[in-house]
Amino acid sequence: GAVVSQHPSRVICKSGTSVKIECRSLDFQATTMFWYRQFPKQSLMLMATSNEGSKATYEQGVEKDKFLINHASLTLSTLTVTSAHPEDSSFYICSASKISGSSYNSPLHFGNGTRLTVT
Amino acid sequence: SQQGEEDPQALSIQEGENATMNCSYKTSINNLQWYRQNSGRGLVHLILIRSNEREKHSGRLRVTLDTSKKSSSLLITASRAADTASYFCATVTSGSRLTFGEGTQLTVNP
Numbered sequence: 438g439a440v441v442s443q444h445p446s447r448v449i450c451k452s453g454t455s456v457k458i459e460c461r462s463l464d465f466q467a468t469t470m471f472w473y474r475q476f477p478k479q480s481l482m483l484m485a486t487s488n489e490g491s492k493a494t495y496e497q498g499v500e501k502d503k504f505l506i507n508h509a510s511l512t513l514s515t516l517t518v519t520s521a522h523p524e525d526s527s528f529y530i531c532s533a534s535k536i537s538g539s540s541y542n543s544p545l546h547f548g549n550g551t552r553l554t555v556t
Numbered sequence: 557s558q559q560g561e562e563d564p565q566a567l568s569i570q571e572g573e574n575a576t577m578n579c580s581y582k583t584s585i586n587n588l589q590w591y592r593q594n595s596g597r598g599l600v601h602l603i604l605i606r607s608n609e610r611e612k613h614s615g616r617l618r619v620t621l622d623t624s625k626k627s628s629s630l631l632i633t634a635s636r637a638a639d640t641a642s643y644f645c646a647t648v649t650s651g652s653r654l655t656f657g658e659g660t661q662l663t664v665n666p
Binding site: 441443471478479480481483486528530532542543544545546547548549550552 | 586587589591596597598599600601604644648653654655656657658659661
């Protein structure tokens with residue numbers, strides 16, 4: 438096993454509202470989770486690294502006040518898109534590593550992604 | 557920044573043929589990983605190859621790594637329609653994060 442569950446799979450919201458996306462590791466503990474954004478037919482862009490019990494580390498150019506990340510437990514990280522705008526429409530994917538301390542030297546396990554559409 | 561560059565961007569083959577995808581990168585790496593993504597889904601890890609390894613196999617998959625040329629290849633033998641997906645290489649540099657390439661869209665025609 439190494440299952441990562443992401444919810445919801447699709448969400449449509451109106452401009453100005455907030456949307457929360459959950460990422461859960463079902464059969465392992467993940468001290469570190471990663472949030473990516475993917476545009477159609479493009480690669481994954483890392484948005485932030487989420488560490489359990491501490492503040493997330495955001496990539497350059499990612500607004501931390503707009504994309505709120507909370508990693509309150511070893512199995513759950515959430516991404517909240519605040520005051521969503523149509524340009525926030527995208528595919529958001531989370532991932533987690535089973536091994537702490539060397540997250541980049543072991544495979545990542547991905548959720549199935551969330552398709553966000555802001556109207 | 558995206559370190560990995562993959563070619564071809566798109567590849568269309570017939571079932572039973574072999575598919576080869578290439579990945580080039582610019583800086584020294586700790587390891588290189590290949591992932592598969594079905595349309596509208598998350599990524600699935602295929603193979604991880606470390607910088608001191610030259611070749612790894614997993615079922616119908618064969619990955620090579622040439623650190624002198626800063627390149628890797630993924631070979632899928634005896635392809636099946638179910639292999640249709642996007643394939644991404646991802647590099648890990650020392651003390652850094654996983655960086656994904658642009659991907660190759662593979663279509664296997666039945």
